[in-house]
Amino acid sequence: MSHRVKANDGRIWLFDKVLIEQRGEYWHFRMWLDGEGKYVRESLKTRDLETAKKRAEDRYIELRSDQKSGKRYFSITTEEGVNHYLADKQKLVELGTITKGRYGTISTHLGHWLDYIKHDTKLKELERNAAEGYFAYRMKHAKHGVAHTTLANEQGTINAMQSFLFRKKEAAVEAFDFPKLNKYEIDNEAVRRATLTNDEYNALTKAMRSYVDREANKLDDDEYQMRQLARHYVLIATNAGLRTGEQQQLRWCDVKLKAHDQAVVLQSKLLAEIFVRKSTSKVRKDRKLYCRGGHYFKRWKELAKPKSGTDLIFSLDGKTRISNRAILYHFHRMVKLAGIVDHEARGIVPYSLRHFMITQRVLSGLSFQQVAEMCGTSDTEIRKTYYHLIDDRRLANAVADFRRDKDGRIIPI
Numbered sequence: 467m468s469h470r471v472k473a474n475d476g477r478i479w480l481f482d483k484v485l486i487e488q489r490g491e492y493w494h495f496r497m498w499l500d501g502e503g504k505y506v507r508e509s510l511k512t513r514d515l516e517t518a519k520k521r522a523e524d525r526y527i528e529l530r531s532d533q534k535s536g537k538r539y540f541s542i543t544t545e546e547g548v549n550h551y552l553a554d555k556q557k558l559v560e561l562g563t564i565t566k567g568r569y570g571t572i573s574t575h576l577g578h579w580l581d582y583i584k585h586d587t588k589l590k591e592l593e594r595n596a597a598e599g600y601f602a603y604r605m606k607h608a609k610h611g612v613a614h615t616t617l618a619n620e621q622g623t624i625n626a627m628q629s630f631l632f633r634k635k636e637a638a639v640e641a642f643d644f645p646k647l648n649k650y651e652i653d654n655e656a657v658r659r660a661t662l663t664n665d666e667y668n669a670l671t672k673a674m675r676s677y678v679d680r681e682a683n684k685l686d687d688d689e690y691q692m693r694q695l696a697r698h699y700v701l702i703a704t705n706a707g708l709r710t711g712e713q714q715q716l717r718w719c720d721v722k723l724k725a726h727d728q729a730v731v732l733q734s735k736l737l738a739e740i741f742v743r744k745s746t747s748k749v750r751k752d753r754k755l756y757c758r759g760g761h762y763f764k765r766w767k768e769l770a771k772p773k774s775g776t777d778l779i780f781s782l783d784g785k786t787r788i789s790n791r792a793i794l795y796h797f798h799r800m801v802k803l804a805g806i807v808d809h810e811a812r813g814i815v816p817y818s819l820r821h822f823m824i825t826q827r828v829l830s831g832l833s834f835q836q837v838a839e840m841c842g843t844s845d846t847e848i849r850k851t852y853y854h855l856i857d858d859r860r861l862a863n864a865v866a867d868f869r870r871d872k873d874g875r876i877i878p879i
Contacts, residue, residue, distance in 0.1 A: 478519075486510065486522050493518035495525055501533060502540050535635070541590035542636055544583050548576045550636070551627040562745055567711030571748075575623040578604060589631065590638045597624065597642035613657065615851060618647055657851055660813040661821040666806050667704065673804035674700065677796075691769070691782060696796035698766040699780055699788070700819060705759030706740060707823030707841050710816065714787050715746040718767065719775035723760045736760030747842060755840045790816075828852055 477487045483498035493510045495518075506529060510518045542550070555572055558564045582603045583596065604612050604620070621644045631637040662670065674697045676682070680690050703713060722739040738760040744752045766779070777784030797816050801809045820841070827837045834848045841848070869877050 478515075480519065480522055481526060484522065484526050486518050493522075495522045497526060497529060499529070499533065499540075504540055532635075541588040543585065544587045544589055544592070545580055545585040547589045547631050547636060548580060548627065550634070551630055552576070554630065564750075565711055565715075565746055565748070567709075567714075567746075568748060571619075572623055575620045576627060578620060579624050581607075589636055592637070592639065592642075594639050594641070594643045597621075597644050600624075601645055601647070613851075614647060615847065621647075657821060660815075660818050661825055662806075662814065662818060666804065667822060669804040669806070670700070670800060674800050677800050677803055688782075692792070693796060694766070694769050695780060695782065695788065696793060696800070698762055698769075699793055700797065700800065700816075701762045702738075702759055702766075703816065703819035704822050705762070706738065706755070706757045707820045707827075708740070708742070709748055709820065709842070710790065711748065712742050712746050712842075714778075714780055714790075714793075715743075716740070716779045717776050718772050718779055721763055721779070723764060724756065736764065738763050742842060749842055751842070753839075753842050757840070824848065824852060 477485045479485045485496050486493050487496065488494070491513050493512055493515065495506070495508045495510050497506045498504075499506060508525065510521045510525075512518050512521065552569075552573060555564065555569055559566055559569050579600070582600050583592070600621075601617055604617060625641045625644075628637055628642060629640050632640040678685075678690065678693045678697050685693065699713070702708075706713065708716075720741045720743065724737045724739050725735050726737045737756050737758060740755050740757065742753045742755070744750050747753070763779075770777075770779070770781075770784075772779075772784050774784070778787055780788045782788070793816055798809070801814060806814065824837055824841060827840065828834070828848075834852070835845045837852075838845045838848045871877055
């Protein structure tokens with residue numbers, strides 16, 4: 467490759483916007499990058515002029531090739547990388563490929579990552595081992611501990627972003643090497659603690675009746691309706707076990723009530739047939755489930771008075787989805803009224819209602835696979851999170867006993 471050499475003030479210009487200059491004993495390379503508005507400055511690590519020219523020419527060709535392919539020389543920060551990735555995900559929300567709830571989860575995961583890695587870290591400076599302390603950091607700084615599945619999900623989100631940025635030539639590595647999760651796995655006692663007991667749930671249902679007492683609490687129409695919404699949200703959540711986003715996006719047309727003669731042990735023979743649309747599901751798959759508590763849907767419908775089947779179930783106007791903040795506010799007030807004083811320390815939140823439903827179904831004798839089908843997750847995930855319930859059931863089997871009444875019939879005790 468031919469090039470012109472022009473000397474000026476101790477500098478030798480090789481090409482347009484490319485020069486070499488001697489600093490101390492060594493020659494250095496300098497090139498202006500139009501797209502980034504900065505100079506590349508690098509040592510050529512040689513004292514010999516001809517060698518310096520050859521190395522500068524090779525470097526020029528390499529940088530020009532990178533520029534043509536869209537690769538940046540200067541690094542963006544980790545925060546800019548996260549924003550770039552979230553902007554791409556926002557487009558998928560607008561297309562309906564992912565839900566707003568999923569977008570919020572991704573944003574939360576990456577917020578934790580930025581807290582750990584720092585917002586102004588240069589993205590291209592990160593190597594594969596940059597995440598080796600991430601799990602320990604999360605466990606140390608999380609208020610109520612971090613579930614094993616949460617850490618696994620965060621790891622997946624972070625590496626999905628990293629792969630995206632690597633393809634965009636903004637990152638030096640395609641993925642981070644996280645430590646083995648089992649080193650930091652939290653005991654399933656955390657799940658047990660974050661789940662209501664049967665006695666606590668009974669106390670909660672009683673407290674909720676008091677919470678919506680219009681006369682005793684001197685409630686106006688708006689507050690009464692809001693409290694009834696929160697109450698029925700809890701009652702349905704503990705029977706259906708839906709994820710937060712799935713439940714909040716349910717429409718009246720997604721639910722059908724079914725009479726079932728075998729449900730004589732229930733307060734009502736009404737079961738609910740619920741259709742979860744893939745557009746609202748975390749796993750982007752349609753599913754149908756049957757659950758107890760059909761009479762709760764019926765009662766709330768009489769209170770909500772929807773104008774259309776497409777109205778949102780958990781909404782005051784049928785159009786605006788109830789916020790997580792509103793549900794959390796009323797949930798905590800009802801839990802406190804029920805006398806569950808350690809609910810914050812145990813991490814009892816609305817998602818605990820899903821834990822409660824799964825626990826009840828497993829202890830009732832359903833297989834992990836059957837529960838997984840209801841909840842829209844995998845058999846492996848249910849088994850991993852709730853395997854401790856098998857021991858509870860085995861213990862109950864071991865101490866089970868009976869007596870005979872005066873007619874000789876067997877009565878379980």
